[in-house]
Every structure is written in structure tokens, then in C-alpha cells.
Amino acid sequence: MRSAALLSWCFLVCGLLPAQQVPSASPTFAVATIKPSEPDAVAVTQIRGNRFATEGTTFVDVFKYAYSVHPDQLVGGPEWLRTEKFDILADPETEKRPSSDQMKIMVQQLLVERFHIAMHHEQKILPVYALVKTAEAPKLTKSTADPNGIPVVGYSPGGTLQVGNATMANFATFLQRFVLDRPAVDQTGIAGRFDLVLRWTPDNFRANGKPGDSQEDASAPPNLFTAIKEQLGLKLLPEKASTDVFVIDRAERPSEN
Numbered sequence: 001m002r003s004a005a006l007l008s009w010c011f012l013v014c015g016l017l018p019a020q021q022v023p024s025a026s027p028t029f030a031v032a033t034i035k036p037s038e039p040d041a042v043a044v045t046q047i048r049g050n051r052f053a054t055e056g057t058t059f060v061d062v063f064k065y066a067y068s069v070h071p072d073q074l075v076g077g078p079e080w081l082r083t084e085k086f087d088i089l090a091d092p093e094t095e096k097r098p099s100s101d102q103m104k105i106m107v108q109q110l111l112v113e114r115f116h117i118a119m120h121h122e123q124k125i126l127p128v129y130a131l132v133k134t135a136e137a138p139k140l141t142k143s144t145a146d147p148n149g150i151p152v153v154g155y156s157p158g159g160t161l162q163v164g165n166a167t168m169a170n171f172a173t174f175l176q177r178f179v180l181d182r183p184a185v186d187q188t189g190i191a192g193r194f195d196l197v198l199r200w201t202p203d204n205f206r207a208n209g210k211p212g213d214s215q216e217d218a219s220a221p222p223n224l225f226t227a228i229k230e231q232l233g234l235k236l237l238p239e240k241a242s243t244d245v246f247v248i249d250r251a252e253r254p255s256e257n
Contacts, residue, residue, distance in 0.1 A: 027092050027093050027094045027098055027102060027106065028092070028093055028106055028109060029052070029090040029091060029092055029093065029106055029109075029110055030091055030092060030093035031090070031091045032088065032089070032090035032091070032110055032114065033087075033088070033089045033090075033256060034086050034087070034088050034114055034254040034255075034256060035086065035087050035256045036084070036085070036086060036087075037055060037056045037057075037085035037086055037087050038056075041055050041056030041085060041087070042055065042056050043055070043056040043057050043061060043085075044056065044057075045057060045061065045062070045065055047097075047103065047150065049097065050091075050092050050094070050095065050096065050097040050098060051089065051090065051091055051092075052088065052089075052090045052103060052106070052107060052110075053088065053089050053090070054086070054087060054088045055087045056085045056087070057085060057086060057087075057088070058081065058082055058083065058084060058085055058086070059080075059081040059082070059084075059086070059111070059115060059251070060074060060081055060082050062086075062088065062107065062111060063111060063246075064177050065104070065107065065177075066104050066107040066108045066111060067104075067108065067246065068104070068173050069176075069183070069244075069246065070176040070177070070180070070182060070183035070184070072126055072182060072183060073126070073183060073243060073244065073245050073246060074245070074246050074248065075245055075246070075247050075248070076119075076247045076248040076249065077248030077249075077250075077251045078251055080253070081115075081248065081251055084253075086254070088110075090106070090107075090110060092106065099148070099150070100150040100151065103150075114254040114255075115251050115252060115253075115254050116250065116251065116252040117248060117250065117251050118248075118249045118250040118251075119246050119247055119248050119249055120246075120247050120249060121244055121245065121246060121247070122244075122245045122247055123242050123243065123244060123245065124242070124243055124245045125240055125241070125242055125243070126182065126183060126240065126241065126243040126245075127182045127238065127239075127240055128182055128183045128184065128185055128238075128239055128240065128241045128243065129175075129176075129180055129182060129183070129184045129185070129236040129237065129238060129239070130184075130185055130187045130236070130237045130239050131168065131171070131172045131175070131184055131185065131186050131187060131188055131234060131235075131236060132187050132188060132234065132235055132236075132237055133188050133189070133190070133233070133234060133235075134229060134233055134234065134235050136233050137233060138188070138190060138232065138233040138234060139231065139232050139233040140190070140194045140196065140232065140233070141194055141195050141196065142192060142193070142194060142195075143164060143165045143166070143192075143193040143194055143195045144195075145164060145165035145193070145195075146165070147165075147193055149165050150165070151163065151164065151165050151166040151167070151170045151193075152164045152165065152166075153166070153174045153178075155174075155178045155179075157202070158202070159199060159200045159201050159202050159221060159224075160197070160198070160199050161174060161175070161178065161179065161196075161197075161198045162196070162197045162198075163194075163195070163196050164195045165193050165195070166193060166194060166195075166196065167186075167191075167192070167193055167194075168186045168188045168190045168194075169186040171186070171194070171196065172184040172185060172186040175236075179224065180236075183243060184236070185241065188234065196232065197231075198227055198228065198231055198232065199221045199227060199231070200221045200222060200223055200224045200226075200227035200228075201220045201221050201222065201223060202224070203223070224236075
């Protein structure tokens with residue numbers, strides 16, 4: 001597993017764009033600023049009111065949010081797309097908060113327009129994880145939030161993932177975005193939205209959060225796969241599947257305005 005390079009809790013507003021449900025009249029950003037990040041900037045992606053804002057994020061970081069994909073599903077393009085960090089602040093043309101689907105479409109448009117992206121799709125066989133049910137009943141807490149609201153997630157690289165108002169597809173996307181080394185697909189067949197907290201001990205951490213500590217702690221949470229089974233009644237199965245891949249044909253560094 002690889003952990004996202006976050007040093008503190010980052011609460012992010014996320015969601016999936018359901019297939020064939022693209023809003024017909026999505027708003028756009030009236031004003032958007034993209035500038036290089038400070039060298040020590042911590043990676044954060046947020047919805048602040050109706051604003052989209054990031055700090056210390058690479059193009060790939062933002063692309064993952066906008067298209068709900070794993071980095072393995074983005075290939076080609078110059079190396080700086082994966083290494084150079086940017087701060088983004090974008091205001092919609094409307095005061096009304098865009099929906100999750102609308103915000104993702106707006107960020108997609110922003111990336112294409114400001115980074116002058118040209119890309120195409122391919123299908124590739126990739127290693128994935130399938131999120132499935134076990135023989136036991138799932139241990140899930142139904143969300144009481146607005147079912148039309150935006151899913152939220154908080155992640156700590158020490159081994160905590162907290163999600164709210166999220167579908168199982170959202171949860172699979174959060175796992176692949178922050179935790180897993182390959183794409184994840186929801187095969188649970190579980191409908192509805194849930195509030196979940198998952199705690200585990202990453203492979204390179206002990207319970208005290210220090211990498212490389214060889215001292216075991218009996219009170220430490222289990223590894224990720226065991227935690228998902230014990231705490232949620234679900235499991236991850238390694239598979240190979242034909243997966244949609246975005247191929248970057250052209251990209252340019254953005255201007256600040």
C-alpha cells in the first residue's frame with residue numbers, strides 16, 4: 001500500500017460521476033487562479049462553500065478527484081504533471097453550491113482549458129481490487145445526511161479513513177485515491193449512503209505512527225485487509241480487469257490567470 005503524502009487531517013469533498021448522468025447545464029468557473037505551491041505545502045483538496053480549492057497538489061492529484069480514477073489510469077504526458085505542485089482557487093459563476101457531479105465536470109473543464117490537455121481513452125488490463133461482501137452481514141451505518149449532498153472524506157496516513165454520506169462506489173474510490181496501490185471497483189451490490197470509519201495499521205507504520213519501528217503493539221489496529229473485513233464486513237479481492245485509461249497526448253504548464 002502507499003499512503004498519500006499528507007501530514008495532517010485533510011477533509012475533502014468528493015463524489016462519483018454516475019455513468020450517463022451528466023447534468024445538461026453544468027455551471028462553470030467564473031474566476032480561477034492556478035499558481036505554483038510553496039515547497040513545503042501539504043496536499044489538500046477542498047470545497048470551501050461553493051469554491052474549489054487545493055494546495056500542494058499535482059495535476060495528477062486533481063485529475064484523480066475530477067475523474068474518480070487511480071493514478072495507474074493516467075498515462076503519458078510530461079513528468080511534471082506528476083511532480084510539480086500547484087495551488088488552485090476557483091469560484092463558480094453562481095452563488096449556489098454546485099452538486100458533486102457538477103463540481104467534478106467544472107474541474108475537468110478547468111484542467112483541460114488551463115493545462116491545454118489533449119487526451120484519449122484506451123482499455124487496458126490492470127490489476128484492481130474488487131470490494132465485495134463477505135458471508136457475514138455488512139457492518140455499515142446508514143447516513144442521515146441529505147442523500148443529494150456531497151460525500152465527504154477525512155484521511156490520515158497513520159491509518160484512518162472516515163467517510164460520510166458515501167455510497168459503496170464512493171468508498172471504493174476513496175480507497176483507491178488515498179490508500180491502495182491499484183484501482184478499486186465496487187462489486188458489493190449494496191445501495192444507499194453510509195457514514196464509515198476505518199482504522200488500520202499501514203505496512204510501514206506501528207500504532208505510534210513512526211515508520212520503521214519494529215516493536216509490535218497488541219492494541220494497534222490490524223492491517224488494511226483485515227480491518228475492512230472485521231470493521232465493515234467487506235473484503236478486497238485482487239483481480240485483473242479491463243479498465244478505462246486516460247492517455248495524455250499534450251499538456252502545457254498553466255498561466256496564473
